[in-house]
Amino acid sequence: MYQDIQEILISEEEIEAKAAELGKAIAIDYKDLNPLCVCVLKGAVPFMADLIRKCEIPLEVDFMAVSSYGNSTKSSGVVRIIKDLEASVENRHVLIIEDIIDSGLTLSYLIDLLKGRKAASVKVVTMLNKPARRTVDLKPDYCGFDIPDAFVVGYGLDYAEKYRNLPYIGVLKEEVYCS
Numbered sequence: 001m002y003q004d005i006q007e008i009l010i011s012e013e014e015i016e017a018k019a020a021e022l023g024k025a026i027a028i029d030y031k032d033l034n035p036l037c038v039c040v041l042k043g044a045v046p047f048m049a050d051l052i053r054k055c056e057i058p059l060e061v062d063f064m065a066v067s068s069y070g071n072s073t074k075s076s077g078v079v080r081i082i083k084d085l086e087a088s089v090e091n092r093h094v095l096i097i098e099d100i101i102d103s104g105l106t107l108s109y110l111i112d113l114l115k116g117r118k119a120a121s122v123k124v125v126t127m128l129n130k131p132a133r134r135t136v137d138l139k140p141d142y143c144g145f146d147i148p149d150a151f152v153v154g155y156g157l158d159y160a161e162k163y164r165n166l167p168y169i170g171v172l173k174e175e176v177y178c179s
């Protein structure tokens, strides 16, 4: 697993500090709003777990599973819902938790869906943002790191379901997916 990583982009320590910083900022903005935090499975699981423990206000958590990458490093362009929310979002302040915004297709689909279900507000927190690959106009409300145009893995991010358990975020060697 480790030998497939070309370079570590963001260390475990940097991730930990950033999750704490974002959690504290969200706690200030969402004080008294009892936000519904929507974790986008599977990639956002480690980030959600770190973030909510640094966000010391009443909040609720729910999960949605969507997929558009499959076993590829490029989006299929089609966002599939694999698991829907259990909670109703009507009149709730929804905070979508993502690991990465790349093309932006997943999030623009989710934001439209949740607004259509009459959420009071819909905002986004992402650990990573890859603006160079954007195909839709979308900016996160809270963002950990802007990253260059490279396929990254670790801290929840996968290639063909592997590498999600790396504690850091690293660039995957091209030879791993170009062979």
Ligand SMILES: O=P(O)(O)OC[C@H]1O[C@H](OP(=O)(O)OP(=O)(O)O)[C@H](O)[C@@H]1O
Pocket (backbone or CB within 6 Å): 040, 041, 042, 043, 044, 066, 067, 068, 069, 070, 075, 098, 099, 100, 101, 102, 103, 104, 105, 106, 107, 157, 158
């Ligand atoms: O901005 P986009 O180009 O839409 O890419 C971002 C999305 O892609 C990844 O999910 P993926 O579909 O790979 O599912 P996974 O979280 O289960 O890996 C990632 O976790 C984001 O949800």
Ligand code: HPA
Pocket (backbone or CB within 6 Å): 069, 100, 102, 103, 150, 151, 152, 153, 157, 158, 159
């Ligand atoms: O760079 C990435 N790595 C892993 N999964 C992803 N999904 C969108 N972009 C990426």
Ligand SMILES: [Mg+2]
Pocket (backbone or CB within 6 Å): 043, 069, 070, 157, 158, 159
């Ligand atoms: Mg994936």
